[in-house]
């Protein structure tokens with residue numbers, strides 16, 4: 044394929060790169076300001092009566108945490124706060140979603156109100172009242188129950204098309220409310236044990252190994268020992284005659300259990316106890332934000348028991364820290380062969396247990412390992428006692444934390460990051476099937492592109508394959524999953540780059556994320572066509588409608604080349620306009636991004652006010668006569684993808700030297716007029732439909748092949764004639780010889 048080198052796109056590339064440079068280099072640092080606490084701003088805007096909980100006034104802002112007392116005359120009803128003051132609430136737009144929450148003294152929510160956001164999905168058509176009503180539905184939520192259930196004690200209502208926004212609102216309301224309730228001790232929740240004390244983080248730089256004696260001495264390994272006499276005394280103290288009648292046999296001084304534990308995800312402790320190789324294995328096993336403890340046991344009582352074999356849960360131990368408790372399942376456990384620390388004793392049980400990142404565990408604060416000792420008191424009845432092994436990481440393995448900007452500490456930032464990571468992982472887990480289908484689609488498409496010669500050999504089969512693929516793109520990716528990429532995504536990416544890029548925000552929508560990653564990779568190989576030609580639901584909708592129109596013999600208009608060439612830059616101008624506008628005002632740019640009819644036709648499936656429906660219908664209507672009219676001349680996303688697509692590494696589409704001169708068949712057959720009359724394919728306009736590759740091998744339509752075939756036939760005929768002539772000559776000679784012999 045010859046390289047198209049039109050002047051206009053080359054200038055555009057330079058212009059866009061300059062824009063990007065200014066955007067990132069100059070405006071980035073200037074705009075990267077930290078959002079100040081916001082509760083005062085909104086409290087000033089919302090009169091107490093508007094809360095509809097009988098409030099008459101607000102008290103002064105609390106001196107310790109950003110909450111405002113809500114009063115009915117002199118009676119304290121609860122506290123008002125904005126979620127963003129406590130947890131990260133960055134939405135799909137890259138900006139915070141502010142929700143005002145009023146929490147009662149019993150830790151039940153009295154009010155939740157969405158007060159400000161910049162979410163494009165909402166701006167573009169899902170009625171805001173729907174999101175507001177859903178947010179208001181959090182009134183009555185019991186935060187004590189949520190704290191006990193790790194924030195998942197309630198059902199989540201999802202509004203189609205706004206999944207990410209809703210999940211962020213839900214997560215931020217619940218987590219911030221738990222924080223406030225704990226900090227104020229509402230509903231009997233205990234304040235965070237670290238409050239008031241200096242904030243700490245794990246010391247990840249201390250890699251020095253210590254022997255067993257030092258680890259036991261400095262408190263990195265803690266111990267609970269019970270002998271037979273002690274356990275018998277403990278059961279005797281319960282006064283339960285059945286338990287007293289069944290004492291543990293043996294010498295009272297014999298060890299019942301020697302239970303020891305250590306936080307081995309801290310390098311100084313883990314390297315000492317596990318050794319380098321095992322510690323590295325542990326690092327591979329743990330995911331971001333996860334911690335691990337080592338539990339060591341010996342004596343006649345097992346801390347594992349056998350219950351985990353049946354139920355998968357270790358029912359004799361649990362980790363407790365403040366209000367949170369972690370019970371370990373078999374998938375969170377790994378057996379350890381031996382201890383690496385010099386002088387370590389031998390244990391009959393050595394197990395590593397993983398603490399999930401979403402559990403709310405803070406390794407810098409004290410915790411306890413609770414042991415459940417059981418005694419059979421009947422045929423199937425048991426009596427239980429608990430014993431606590433207290434643990435606190437020694438000072439040596441902790442490092443001080445600097446206060447983060449805006450008053451938040453790095454601990455809060457780390458907690459936020461862990462919670463966000465947990466959120467997107469949950470979304471990915473919940474969408475396994477959809478992700479699988481998309482990955483299969485991408486694998487099939489990659490196969491078609493890599494083996495395009497074979498794929499396009501049979502014109503009819505390839506036509507129906509393409510139609511089928513477009514139907515799946517429209518129905519599954521588009522209408523089913525709302526995973527329509529849009530220029531709004533690129534603007535969100537730009538905002539995120541300016542305000543501090545955060546992977547978590549983009550990972551919240553798995554299908555859109557996978558599509559963008561695959562588009563980025565495809566741009567390197569095939570240009571914009573892999574997406575525009577195959578994976579864009581609106582593109583598919585236009586093409587399928589046009590195919591139906593053709594079936595009903597709707598006449599097709601082919602624009603004169605001169606006009607076509609002058610119209611296609613319009614999309615680049617629209618793209619540049621939106622890019623410039625986004626530098627001034629993102630919400631304004633998002634509204635102008637309505638030039639894309641994607642939300643109307645794909646996300647909202649035409650359930651929208653009539654001007655939007657009319658606009659989308661007009662574009663689709665024109666597309667019945669001019670195939671892919673919107674893609675060719677107006678689409679800002681298509682323009683945005685065309686620019687980096689020019690840098691692709693290969694020219695995959697095969698051409699003959701006769702293409703364009705004199706043959707014009709491909710050029711006149713290209714559905715988006717991407718082939719110049721001179722034969723070159725314009726990669727900016729090509730949508731990789733591969734029709735020209737079908738023609739490239741078409742024995743009935745491609746003149747080059749027909750000519751080659753004719754030559755081959757002629758050669759075959761002349762070879763046939765020659766051999767016939769030769770046969771005749773040989774035949775004659777044989778006859779002559781025969782006559783002579785006669």
Ligand code: SF4
Pocket residue numbers: 574575576579580581582583673674675678679680681682
């Ligand atoms: S040009 Fe726009 S509408 Fe057309 S396929 Fe590409 S992204 Fe979709």
Ligand code: SF4
Pocket residue numbers: 696712713714715716717718724728729730731732733734735736
């Ligand atoms: S027919 Fe046109 S759009 Fe399709 S692959 Fe060939 S040049 Fe690209």
